[in-house]
Amino acid sequence: MREIDVAALTDGVLAGSRAAIARAITLVESHRPDHRPKASELVRAITPHTGASVRVGITGVPGAGKSTFINALGVRLIDREHKVGVVAVDPSSRRTGGSILGDRTRMADLTALDGAFVRPSPSGKHLGGVARATRESMLILEAAGFGVIIVETVGVGQNEIAVSEMVDTFLLLTIAGAGDQLQGIKRGIIELADVIAVNKADGDNEGRAKVAARDLKTAMRLMLPGKDVRRPEILTCSAQTGAGLDEVWQAVLDHRAHLESEGSLAARRARQQEDWMWAMVDAHLTDAVRDSPSVRAMVHDLTEAVRTGRTSAVEGSERILGSYAADLRRSSPS
Ligand code: GDP
Numbered sequence: 001m002r003e004i005d006v007a008a009l010t011d012g013v014l015a016g017s018r019a020a021i022a023r024a025i026t027l028v029e030s031h032r033p034d035h036r037p038k039a040s041e042l043v044r045a046i047t048p049h050t051g052a053s054v055r056v057g058i059t060g061v062p063g064a065g066k067s068t069f070i071n072a073l074g075v076r077l078i079d080r081e082h083k084v085g086v087v088a089v090d091p092s093s094r095r096t097g098g099s100i101l102g103d104r105t106r107m108a109d110l111t112a113l114d115g116a117f118v119r120p121s122p123s124g125k126h127l128g129g130v131a132r133a134t135r136e137s138m139l140i141l142e143a144a145g146f147g148v149i150i151v152e153t154v155g156v157g158q159n160e161i162a163v164s165e166m167v168d169t170f171l172l173l174t175i176a177g178a179g180d181q182l183q184g185i186k187r188g189i190i191e192l193a194d195v196i197a198v199n200k201a202d203g204d205n206e207g208r209a210k211v212a213a214r215d216l217k218t219a220m221r222l223m224l225p226g227k228d229v230r231r232p233e234i235l236t237c238s239a240q241t242g243a244g245l246d247e248v249w250q251a252v253l254d255h256r257a258h259l260e261s262e263g264s265l266a267a268r269r270a271r272q273q274e275d276w277m278w279a280m281v282d283a284h285l286t287d288a289v290r291d292s293p294s295v296r297a298m299v300h301d302l303t304e305a306v307r308t309g310r311t312s313a314v315e316g317s318e319r320i321l322g323s324y325a326a327d328l329r330r331s332s333p334s
Helices: 005-012 018-029 033-049 066-079 128-142 158-164 180-187 203-223 245-262 264-291 295-308 313-331
Strands: 054-060 084-089 114-119 147-156 169-176 195-199 233-238
Touching: 005 018, 005 033, 005 066, 018 033, 018 128, 033 128, 033 195, 033 233, 054 066, 054 245, 066 084, 066 147, 066 245, 084 158, 114 158, 128 158, 128 264, 147 158, 158 169, 169 203, 195 203, 195 245, 195 313, 203 233, 233 245, 245 264, 264 295, 264 313, 295 313
Parallel strands: 054 147, 054 169, 084 114, 084 147, 169 195, 195 233
Antiparallel strands: none
16 A cells, blocks of 8 residues: 555545545555554544444344345445445454455445445454454445445354444344254344344245244244333345345334434444443553563463463463563563
């Protein structure tokens, strides 16, 4: 990346320039230490222009139909004059060697439209770093005037929590069969869901999807008993035929309207900001500890000792923190 002029980049983003948006996102995704202060400066500059969009998280196991769904929904929303940004949280490259959500051929119709900006998942091994890049990309798109932001994640556990911490409404896309609904319950993902859509309700599968939706409703009533409890809305849809997509979108908007009417949208976002602050402190501290010279000098042998059981994990952590504290004392003698 050539020398970065943050003021010009900010102006470009606020003017909605696609080139500026792309460069700004590349900046916040960058792993280069000298890019981080520039990225922070950019985020600070655009923040007053953020917050107005509908922020929706979408999760579901691979094959549930997320990209087909987002593609079809996005095209519909753009038809109605919305601008739709899609970003992803997917640090799965850690295990698979490739990103599940990073494939550029997904959402081809949506990607081709002017009203859309589809960004594949940033690369990175640590969920914290990937989540930060995703969150900042979301803010960039908001500042650029995108009124709907979809944050996609693959349903493999921790990612969902990261996404639920940056959106207003969390949509779980599921499918009938294979015990998928129950797996969702076990993993606690269902507890995060504000709307649940059973996808692929078309052709021979329509009946099974309806049964799955009914079973989920029963399960939700057992999990969340009581008259005044707000349970997630459960619907069926077909991303392929488009049936039910408008209803799913309406359920998302209804959920958000409900939050706004209660004043809890502001509370939710305030809590997200607070959590985010501490998540950043955690991430910075961990980086600082890992990068400190004394820790680097001892961490290889210590890791081996902990792995083989010669040193306990607790003792290992104490020695790491002790080395870091010693480095701190050396660098700032009182
Ligand atoms: P993702 O991994 O969750 O993004 O899932 P994809 O969107 O790639 O979809 C996985 C497969 O399911 C593809 O072959 C899609 O064509 C198919 N699919 C997605 N949505 C539907 C649907 O509503 N009905 C049917 N019959 N197939 C669908």
